[in-house]
Amino acid sequence: MASTTVTPGRTVRKVQPIPQTRNRLELALWMFMRYSGLALVFLALSHFWMQHVLIGTHEIEFAGTQLRWGITGQPVTVEQLIWRAYYAVMLILAVAHGINGVRQVAYDYFGHRPATYKGLMYVVVAIAAIISLGGILALFMGAAAGGEAALR
Amino acid sequence: MLTPLITTARESLRYRGSGHVLWLLHRVTGLGVVIFLGTHIFGMSMATFNPPLHEAMLAVYKTPLFSLGEIVLAACLIFHAVNGTRIAILELRPALWDKQEVATRWSVIITLILLAPTIAIMAFKSISYYATHGLR
Numbered sequence: 001m002a003s004t005t006v007t008p009g010r011t012v013r014k015v016q017p018i019p020q021t022r023n024r025l026e027l028a029l030w031m032f033m034r035y036s037g038l039a040l041v042f043l044a045l046s047h048f049w050m051q052h053v054l055i056g057t058h059e060i061e062f063a064g065t066q067l068r069w070g071i072t073g074q075p076v077t078v079e080q081l082i083w084r085a086y087y088a089v090m091l092i093l094a095v096a097h098g099i100n101g102v103r104q105v106a107y108d109y110f111g112h113r114p115a116t117y118k119g120l121m122y123v124v125v126a127i128a129a130i131i132s133l134g135g136i137l138a139l140f141m142g143a144a145a146g147g148e149a150a151l152r
Numbered sequence: 153m154l155t156p157l158i159t160t161a162r163e164s165l166r167y168r169g170s171g172h173v174l175w176l177l178h179r180v181t182g183l184g185v186v187i188f189l190g191t192h193i194f195g196m197s198m199a200t201f202n203p204p205l206h207e208a209m210l211a212v213y214k215t216p217l218f219s220l221g222e223i224v225l226a227a228c229l230i231f232h233a234v235n236g237t238r239i240a241i242l243e244l245r246p247a248l249w250d251k252q253e254v255a256t257r258w259s260v261i262i263t264l265i266l267l268a269p270t271i272a273i274m275a276f277k278s279i280s281y282y283a284t285h286g287l288r
């Protein structure tokens with residue numbers, strides 16, 4: 001990777017323009033990393049601040065999730081649909097961004113050993129797919145019914 | 153098996169400069185958040201599929217070790233978000249390329265500005281919780 005010297009004695013990375021690539025998919029993924037990142041600034045930070053600063057981790061209760069996701073088998077309110085959409089979009093963007101990030105890291109370290117690199121990525125994608133599918137299903141089914149006490 | 157570690161250590165020693173430190177931090181924080189996210193989505197989906205397991209995971213969220221881990225998570229997430237925004241804006245707007253050093257400095261400053269009150273509030277809430285509920 002080339003470098004530019006801006007002030008004598010200090011070097012900064014020369015950021016790449018849209019990478020010269022033969023591969024349209026790589027270009028699309030490169031763009032996706034930037035735009036999903038910008039979307040995640042709002043989604044992930046708002047979620048994190050809601051859970052910590054507004055609610056506080058020690059006050060997180062099952063009932064809160066029931067309120068936002070709705071309860072399995074019960075009618076859904078518009079508000080709950082909005083929460084579900086918010087979580088679904090965040091889940092999909094964060095997982096896709098994260099997997100593509102892991103792929104870049106794996107390529108940097110294992111790119112010279114294609115078998116290891118491919119094997120690793122199959123495992124990562126498989127685990128992520130199963131977990132995400134579960135997460136999306138859970139979201140659209142709503143949380144389980146019952147109060148805190150009934151669950152124990 | 154040690155290749156990743158050796159590569160990271162060698163590359164970060166060989167090339168100095170604030171750009172490289174930020175690059176390494178961006179990588180480490182991104183991987184940290186991915187690992188959290190995997191367990192997190194699993195744990196939250198158990199609110200539907202296995203409520204007792206979900207409750208057990210929420211209980212873990214309320215232990216001192218996790219409270220410390222959370223502060224690390226906050227730092228990772230906020231740094232990665234601010235630095236990632238810097239990367240995205242600079243790379244999508246080549247006209248700004250002569251501003252890179254300023255941008256690097258600002259991404260550190262903005263991270264600290266966002267992080268300080270977040271950590272303060274989180275620490276305050278945690279401490280007052282453990283003060284009234286005791287350590288478990």
Ligand code: HEM
Binds near residue numbers: 003011174
């Ligand atoms: C794994 C990914 C990377 C590899 C293998 C790598 C490799 C290299 C190489 C071979 C050079 C010397 C090239 C030259 O001087 O023209 C270099 C220089 C440099 N790279 Fe990277 N690079 C990577 C990622 C990055 C990233 C993401 C950044 C910035 C955030 C960065 C910052 C720099 C800087 C500041 C220099 C100049 C160092 C100096 O002149 O002393 N590198 N890198």
Ligand code: HEM
Binds near residue numbers: 183
């Ligand atoms: C909060 C807003 C976020 C922004 C603005 C952002 C931005 C970015 C950008 C622009 C890159 C590409 C860096 C490069 O090509 O040099 C990147 C890489 C990465 N991101 Fe994010 N991201 C965010 C959230 C996340 C989240 C939530 C995760 C975890 C699920 C994550 C995990 C990663 C990983 C693992 C990489 C690869 C690091 C590397 O190649 O060294 N990021 N991020």
Ligand code: HEM
Binds near residue numbers: 047134194
């Ligand atoms: C320790 C910090 C965090 C806590 C305490 C927390 C708490 C929660 C809670 C309670 C829910 C259930 C929904 C609700 O009640 O509204 C949830 C869901 C979710 N969180 Fe977090 N969160 C944290 C950090 C994060 C981070 C950093 C990310 C993303 C990078 C994230 C992504 C998600 C996603 C995608 C869901 C939906 C899961 C699903 O559909 O199965 N969370 N979180």
